[in-house]
Amino acid sequence: MRVSAMSLVAAVVCAAVTVSLAVRAEGDGGRKDHHVEEMMERTHEGRRSPYRRLGRIVDGEAAAWPDVERLVAEFDPMCRALLASKNDDIKGSADGYVEAVKEIWDAAKKHDAAGVKSGYQALKDSCGDCHFKGGVGGELDD
Numbered sequence: 001m002r003v004s005a006m007s008l009v010a011a012v013v014c015a016a017v018t019v020s021l022a023v024r025a026e027g028d029g030g031r032k033d034h035h036v037e038e039m040m041e042r043t044h045e046g047r048r049s050p051y052r053r054l055g056r057i058v059d060g061e062a063a064a065w066p067d068v069e070r071l072v073a074e075f076d077p078m079c080r081a082l083l084a085s086k087n088d089d090i091k092g093s094a095d096g097y098v099e100a101v102k103e104i105w106d107a108a109k110k111h112d113a114a115g116v117k118s119g120y121q122a123l124k125d126s127c128g129d130c131h132f133k134g135g136v137g138g139e140l141d142d
Ligand code: HEC
Pocket: 032, 033, 036, 037, 040, 041, 044, 045, 051, 082, 089, 090, 091, 093, 094, 097, 123, 124, 126, 127, 128, 129, 130, 131, 136, 137, 138, 139, 140, 141
C-alpha cells in the first residue's frame, strides 16, 4: 500500500513537471521558431555557409555556373522554413528574402552574373526586414 501510494505521488509530480515544461515552451507565445533559427545559422553563418560562399563569388571569386546553381538551391529550405513558420511576424516579413532568392535563382539559370549580383544585394537588404532591434530576428552582430 505504502509503495503504491508513493508511486502515485511520483506519477503526480512527473505529470506536474511535464505540464510546466509544456507551458514554458508555449510561453514564447509560439514566437520562437527553432527550425527557422537552425536554418538561419546553417544558411548564413560561417565561411562555408551558402550566404558567405555566394557573397565571395559575387565579389569576384571564380565559380562554374553549375556550382553557383547548386549553391543558390541551398537557400530553398530557408525560404520554405520562413514561409511555413507559425509565427506570423516571421512569415509576414519573408517576402523580400524569398523574392531575392528567386531573383538570384532566375539569374543563375540564365548565367546572368549582373543579375546574380543585384539579387544578392536585395538578399542582403532583406535581412533588415527581420533583423533590427526589437525585430523578430533580433539585431545581427555583423
Ligand atoms: C523573415 C525574417 C528573417 C529574415 C528576412 C532574415 N532572418 Fe535571420 N533570423 C530570423 C529569426 C526569426 C531568427 C531566430 C532568432 C532567434 O529566435 O533567436 C534568425 C536568426 C539568424 C541568425 C542566427 C543567430 C543570430 O545571430 O540571431 C543569423 C546568423 C541570421 N538570422 C542571419 C540572417 C541573414 C544574414 C539574413 C539576410 C540574408 C537574415 N538572417 C534574414 C528571421 C529572419
